[in-house]
Amino acid sequence: MPFNKVRAFFNKYRFAATKDSHETALPYRIVTTCRTSEVAKLEELMRQLLSAYDVTYQGSEPAVQAHLTSITVEVMCSVRERGGLVQLVTRVAREVSVRSVQWESIPQRSARSAQARSASASSAAHATALPA
Incomplete structure (x- = not known):
């Protein structure tokens, strides 16, 4: 009988923890x-x-050596999706x-600032598309 109570306790809190952690999207940078x-x-x-x-930024720039280029992607x-990210890097x-x-991982940036960054980038793209 005590075992059932312990199992119920852990099932209750395990479910709550995994649900919150799987739903939260975190920012990562791949260079x-x-x-x-x-x-x-x-x-x-x-x-x-x-x-x-959800790709929030993608760009490339010359690296330190002349024949190399750095490609930066922020996602x-x-x-739950992090395993796929490891496979992508591999x-x-x-x-x-x-x-x-x-x-x-990019701990300084939250999802809100990532959305603001992508919104400002898309509004800048729309502004350049307008006729003069």
């Missing part, structure tokens, strides 16, 4: 350094692999042109 000649191919691969995620994903790292891949 990939690759050969400049292969940027378009790698960006297309990452776009395909990230189609199920929002829940704890898959990108296997590409021949990739020199390094690192990913990290």
Whole structure:
């Protein structure tokens, strides 16, 4: 009989904890350094692999060495989706042109600021599309 009470107690609190943790999307940043000649191919691969995620930022810039480029992608994903993010990083790292891949959580930024950033980016895109 005491065992049933203990099981009921843990089931109650385990369910509440997993429900909250799975529903919360957290921001992550993936930085990939690759050969400049292969940027378009790698960006297309990452776009395909990230189609199920909420991408809040994507950009590329020259790396320290002249023939390398850094591709930065910021995504929002829940704890449940994080396994897929690990698989994505592993898959990108296997590409021949990739020199390094690192990913990290972004604790300073909340979901609200990520949405504000994407909203401001989309409003800037709409502002440039208007005729002069």
